[in-house]
Every structure is written in structure tokens, then in C-alpha cells.
Amino acid sequence: MSRRARMLFALVLAPVMSVALMGKAFAEDAQRWAVNMPKGVTPVSNAIYDIHMIIFWICVVIGIGVFAVMFYSMFAHRKSKGAVAANFHENTTAEIVWTVIPALLLIVMAIPATSALLDVYDTSEAEMDIKITGYQWKWQYEYLGEDVAYMSELATPEEEIYNTAPKSQYYLQEVSQALVIPAKTKVRFLITAKDVIHSWWVPDLGVKKDAIPGLVNETWAFVEEPGIYRGECAELCGKGHAFMPIVINVLEKEEYKAWIDKKKAEVAAVRELAKKTFTLDELMAQGEAAYNRSCAACHMGNGEGIPGVFPGLKGSAIATGPVAGHLDIVVHGKAGTAMQAFGGQLSEVDLAAIITYERNAWGNATGDVVQPIDVLKFKQGQ
């Protein structure tokens, strides 16, 4: 509080000083003071950047013209200088001229804009397809035809958000698992949502598309430069709107091949792991981490929820009642509420760990241990 107050005091009362400070910071860190959109790393993002700059400069030129006449009048035709008002109040020629010229300028703008838009829409001949599903408040990436799918959630810890820990470099722009795609490959994205409307936006790729429940949108990217690119959700989707970033790791084609093979092996390994038996402590430790990743956004880290919006779990009937009921709501969700069906989102190990954690944390001392195999059996309807 006091730091903010000091800051305010300094900046409000000494604007000169703040301008000087700004100048220094400008030199030090260009990205922090970015004033324009990124050029990006795809042909589409470059086309967008070019059309953006063309329109911008046309506007600047018109603006300078209009304001020049206006400021000239303000200086030259001031009453205090003894200016006497003329009495003209229409001029058909002038009015026709300044209707026709803007109209022509608009046509000049429309031509490159049309060709750029056709680029954005050209989804033909994609080499691979990835389905992107927006959830409250995370993304799911599904490699179609590859049997690889995973959730990508915010990795920034709550302590950084609530200012009890220093913020790291990629604050709110880091995720549990990035989307991985190959470079120099035309990738088609099929975008949809589970619950409310989200919007998948990665500025460097020149890609933004609404994710709408019940509707599948498509867009595409051809990334030229391998690297890590960051984006965010751009459509208001509830309280976690600012907390569902996108991270894309673009690899060279061969590296991508190795990555997807490794990923497939991992999927098989996780399935195998579900048959193992864990101790209460192991499940509690893993459960706390998984809970904070997938559940704490609504039910809160302390299990108390948000009264009237999201129910608390501390001492709740579900978390302290029969295990079957608890499994049912976590695996199958609850229709008509924000409670999702996590059965398809998380591994059996994570589900078992979360349920065990919820039944034993915050004074919910049921002592129950739910094993991954129990979850698996429940899922199979046994």
C-alpha cells in the first residue's frame, strides 16, 4: 500500500521526473514499452502487420491535413487578434470533393485488406490438425489421429498472483504443458469450447478465433521460426478469463517427430501407472498439486469456495460423504453448473489423488484412500 502511495505521489506531483524516468526505462527495455503490434512469425501475421501499417499511415496523413487547417484557423482567425468572421456557410464543390476523396481512399484501403483477409481464411491443404477446446479456465489440445490429448493450465502459482512471492519473468504467461507444433508446416486448428465462449489468441501467429460451445471454428498457422510464443484468452469467460494463457512451442520438424513419439509413450505409461497402489502420503502430495492446478480456481486453495457462486469443499456433504458420490461428481461433473466432468480431462492417478486430497485436507479427516484403480473401475461402470 505505502509503496503504491509513494509511487502515486511521486508520479502525480512530479510528471517531469516521471518523463525522465520513462526515457531511461525506454532505453533499457524495449519490450516493456512496446507501442505497436508484433510482426509475428507467420505469413498471415506479416500480412496483417503490413495492412495495419498502411491504414495507420493513411490515417496519420489525413489527420495531419485536417488538424493543420484547424490549428491554422485557431491561430490565424482568433478574435483576440482582431479576426473578423467571414459569412460563407456552404460550398457545394468543396463538399463534393471531400465526399469523393475519402471514398476513393477507402477503395485504396479495401484492396489490400481484401487480399489479406483471403489469406487468413485459406485453410486448405493443411498437413496436420489440432483440436483446441476452451474450458473454464484452461485449454485442451488434441492431436487428431494421434491419440495424444492434454490440458494446458496456468502454471503461475497463486502466491505470485496474490503478491506473497516475487513475480517470475513469464508471470501469467506460463502453462503446465505448452502446445507443441512443428515449424514450416501448415497446421489447422479446430477450435471449440466446452462451457462458455472463449477466444484463442496468439499475436505472433496472427491467429484469433472464438471458441464457441456446440460449434467448431477453424483457423490455421504456418510458423516459419521455431521458438516459444505466448498468447491469451480474448473473450470474457468468467473469473479466470485473465488466467488461461496459451504457450506454443514450435519445434523443427524432426524434433517435433521425436516429441510426439515420446508423448505417445507417456500416454501408455500413465495408463500403466493407474494400476499401481499408492500410499496416503503420496496421494496427498500429488493431490495437493493437482488440486491447485485444476480445482482451486473455483473451490479456492483453502477449500472454502466462493459463497453463492462456487460451493466450498471444507466439511461439505460430498467430500465427507460416501466415496461413490464424490467419484461421481468429480468424474462425471454436474449438469447445469460450472462443475465439469473431469473424467476425460485428468489421468486416473490425478483423479484419485485429488479425491483423496479433498477427503483429507482442511480438516476433512475421513481417512479414505482412493486408488487410481478405483477410479478406473468407476469409470468403466463397475
Added chain:
Amino acid sequence: MAHGPAKGIGRWLFTTNHKDIGTLYLWFSFAMFLLGGFFAMVIRAELFEPGMQIVKPEFFNQMTTMHGLVMVFGAIMPAFVGLANWMIPMMIGAPDMALPRMNNLSFWILPFAFALLASTLFMEGGAPNFGWTFYAPLSTTYAPSTVNYFIFGVHIMGASSIMGSINIIATVLNMRAPGMTLMKMPMFVWTWLITAFLLIAVMPVLAGAVTMMLMDINFGTSFFNAAGGGDPVLFQHVFWFFGHPEVYIIILPAFGVISHIIPTFSRKPLFGYSSMVYATASIAFLSFIVWAHHMFMVGMPVGGELYFMYATMLIAVPTAAKVFNWVSTMFRGSISFETPMLFAIAFVILFTIGGFTGLMLAIAPSDVQYHDSYFVVAHFHYVMVAGAVFSGTAATYYWLPKWCGRMYSETRGKVQFWISFIGFNITFFPQHFIGLAGMPRRYADYALQFSDWNMISSIGAFIYGASQLLFLFNVIRTIKAGTPVSEPKTWEGAEGLEWTVATPAPYHTFSTPPEVK
């Protein structure tokens, strides 16, 4: 018929006098402006630094929603209805509004609507948190339980707007003084006439949209629910079919005000009166056929995007004609810079900037990067705040002497102008930058590279907020202790019937209609 106002609170509760009702509207809108401004201060204080400091994200969403709703429906629209009530009868030589009792009703249901809306802040589940555009299904299946209060509130304020516009249309069409032909009407009357028709056409559509929401939420229909054969995108079409004309509803009366102030202080008649009328009418017409430019990202066929892009770009033509006309009015005039003129000039400059960013947003391919970013926030605050609010402030200073018979302090007026102007630009200019750099709107918290411009923007917001308190002080001070003026014509260059009546304007004016040559 009584010759003066009634005494006590009854005067205000039961009044059918257009000046009293105008005053009520203006004070109500200013109260809402302060409330909405307070919500804005909460938003900017939270965004001062990265991290959550003051509010929780769910409350932040309530603040952005309430800020938008209160400012659009509570502050700006009633402010111009108030100006219309005060000025239109005096400008066209009518004794009062055409339907005085309906006028009383249309005002008095407004405080009720906003009390209802504001009360949700204190209810379990909280205020509406789905943005002022309330897209389904966030506002239906996933809405807080208080959404029914919101729907009821929107219905009431819609009814109020519709009654207000019917009244204005009836007054303008039926109550003009003899000789006041349509093409002799002052610009403010013209812009309001067109605005009133827009309101009649689209407020029922808004009512329809919230009614469909109400039925989806409470009666199991599926207008916006894909499961039952509906479509959430339909909501956006219906909303923006209302929403795009709505933004012109806000800005057209502002155009009218500016078209009075610039000629007055340039001491020269308005340039291109008839082209102004046609430009206003064509903007109003175009507003009905461009709505889906707010939805370039929902997934439209490319042909649809091209159509909406071209149609939207077309709006630049009549809008540019208006700006050229204002500049030509100033050209070779005899200009002086009293406070209303300063606000009017700032209006033209800042509105033009907002118009340029609007043109950029119309370009569908680059809208991929602008859509729902802070660039959009900067754009619509340049047209809404520097447009509607600056124009409303200019109008207040311009007509205040006529209303209360006292002159405001020019020094204090100018101080308020410069603080507003500087504060406004510090707040909203950097938002162009953070938007282009990739920060989405309605974010409760943001990544570190956006910190610096956000902090500057917040500082600007506090300055701009403070300048509005100074505005309040100036107005009260003028009413209580301003220098008395009695000349009918306060400003040397002013034209129009309102400047032919006594100052302050008597409770009843034009009981016998004037003759207009």
C-alpha cells in the same frame, strides 16, 4: 395553470415541466456518472500493478460490467435526454414537451431501474459479471442468480428510453413554432430527432434479447442453447443489431451540441447545414447494416466478413464530412476560446482520433489482432468519453448561464478543461499501445510487459476522475454563487430561439409561439 413551480419535494416528484424534468435527468445522469466513474477507479486501481491487490477477479468482472452498463445506460443516455428536455422546446418555440405526463414517468422509472441493478452488488452471487455485452451462455447458463434483476432493470431502462424518444419525436414533429420548417431546425433538434427514431427501432430489440435470455434461464427455451437447437452466436447478432445503432444513439446528440458551440464561438454560421443533416441521417441508416463487424472472430463465411468490412468503412464518409464541416466553420471565423469552445475543439480532435482507430478496426484482417484487446477499449473511450462526455460537459458550460442565470468562473472552467484533457489522454492513449502489444480487454491481471503503460494509464484515470469532481464543484458553485447574468443572449455569436427568452429561462417559455421567419 400555475405560473411557477410547486413548493417542496412534490415539485420534483409530480412535475410535468420540461425544464424540471431536464434538470432531474441531468442530475441523475451526473450521479450515475460518478458511480460509474467510481467503478472505473476500482478497475484502474486494481490494474495499477500486476497481481491482484484490491479486489478478487470475480469482483473485477462485476466492476467492468457495472461500469459499462451504468455509463452507457445511466450516465450518457440520460444526460442527452436531459439536454433534449431542456433545450428542444426552447429551440423550436414550443411551450413544453408534447406528452408531459409520460415525460415524468419516463424519468421516474429510471432511478428504480438503477437501484435494482446496483442492489445486486450486495446480493449473494454478486452483480452481473458477464460484461456489458452479456454474451450467452456466460449470461444465461453460467450467470449468477442475480441475472433476473439485471434483465428486469434493462427492461425498465429500455421502457424509459422508448418513452423519452416518443416524447421527443412528438414534440419535434407536432409542436414547432409557425415558420420553423424541418430544414430550419437547429442541428441539436435534428440529431435528436434521428436518434429518437434509432431508439424506437432498437431498444425493443434489446428488450427482445433480454426476454429471450429470461426465457432460456427460467422457462427452458433454447434460443441461445445449442443443446435444444439454439445458437449462442444468435445472441451476438441480436445484441449487436441493437448495439451498433446504440453507439450512434450516444454520439449523434453529441454531434448536435458541437454543431451549436463551434459556430457560436467562431461567430460564423455552421458550414454545410444541409449536408450535416444528410450525413446524420446516412450514419443512422448505415448503423443498421454493419452490426457484425463486432463479431469478426465468431467464424463467419469470408463473404460475410467482406460485406461487413466494406459497409463499415463506408461510415467514414459521412463522419468525415461532419469533421470537415466543423473545421470549415472555424476557418475564417473570429474564434474565441471560452470553456465550451475548448471542450468542443477537444471533441473534434479526439473524436477524429477515435474515428481513425474505428476505421482501423473495420479492416477485418487486422481486426484479428485488435479484436477484444485494449486497442478496442482505447477506441471506444475516445469516441464515448472524448465524444459524448466532452460534448455533455461543453453543453453544460454553454447553457448553464441560460439555465440558472449565473455565469460560471472562466478560470475554473479552463482549469477543469485542461485537467480533463490531459488526464483523459494519459489514461487512454497508452491503452492503444498495450492493446497492440497483446493485452486483451476485461483482464483482471496481466503479464509483466504491460506493467508500465498500465501504471501510466491508471495515473491518468485518477487525474481524469478528479477533474470530474472539479466539474461538480464548478456547477454547484455557479448555481449558488456565480456572477448573475440577465442578457437573453449569453454569448455574442449565439443564434437560436433559446437565446431570445429571458435569462435565467422562466419556468414557462413560449406560451405563445414565436414567429420564425
Added chain:
Amino acid sequence: MQNKPNRWLLIKLLSGVVCMFLFALFVMPPLYNMFCEITGIGGKTGGPYQVTDAGVDTSRTVKVQFVATNNAAMPWEFSPKVYQVEVHPGQPTAVAFFAKNSTHRDMVAQAIPNVTPFNAAEYLHKTECFCFNQQPLKAGEEADLPLVFIVDKDLPKAVTTITLAYTLFDITDRVADSLVQVN
């Protein structure tokens, strides 16, 4: 004195208001749906298709992909049996989606189809589709949901891949509600 013209105007304007309200409520939604079906906005497809011309265009091959999504809290297992098929335009093709209700209660689902790219939507005809009806499954029951489709021979040349996506919604409560109303 001015009352008569005012009253007339009032009636005219109020009927305008009522018309616009009814327009929003009863005209815009069906108009929008009609528009979608004609132009394929939002990838919407039409109802059951009657085969008119049996010819097959063997000179062209089109890839058709199948995608399944569960909405919100829909807990069923739901997936296409094959991810992708290659077909000739005009040739009827049968595929199936697998669905299993792994919960302990009887449920009813509705699948909503959606085609991308949108300009292909009007060229993908379904002669038989589980999405035409509601799908009830008892607790623990599983089923293969049938789909027979034909790609129109007039499909634009530029389209080489069509994605047919189904989103599965849980409508158990809605069905129960309407039963209560009927009874």
C-alpha cells in the same frame, strides 16, 4: 390543443415499438437459422437428405474427418470409430460413432453437427444420422451410433478436406421437464 396529432403519432410509434420487439423475438431467430442453413454460417447442416442423383464422381477424392466433443458436464464416452475416411463425391458412406453411458443413471443426449470449412456445409448431405434424434442410453449401456452421408458432386474444387464435428449435449433434464409438462 395539440392532443389529436400527438395521440395518433403515439399510437404509430408505439406500434412500431411493439413490431420491433416481436421482430426480435419471433422473426430474428428463425431468420437467422434459415440464413445459416442456406449459407452454411456456423457450419450448420440441413436435415435428412433425399438422394436425387445416384452418380459417383470417381475422378475426385475428398477426405472427411470426424471429431467428437462432449459439452460441459456430459460424462459419456463419445468418439468416432474411424477418424478419417476418403470418399468420392456422390458415393454414400456409412460410419459410426461409439457412445457409452458410464454413469449410474439413465440419460438422454442430443448431438449437434457442425461442418468446417463452412462453405462445405451445404455440400455434405446426411441420409441417416443419429443427430436427427435424441439418444437415450441406460446406465452402463453402450451403442454404435450410425451415420450415412454423401458428399455433393458440386463441392467447390478448393475443398479437399471436410471436418464433421459432433458436440454431445446432456438433455436428460430437459427431456424430463417436457415429459412433466406433457403429463
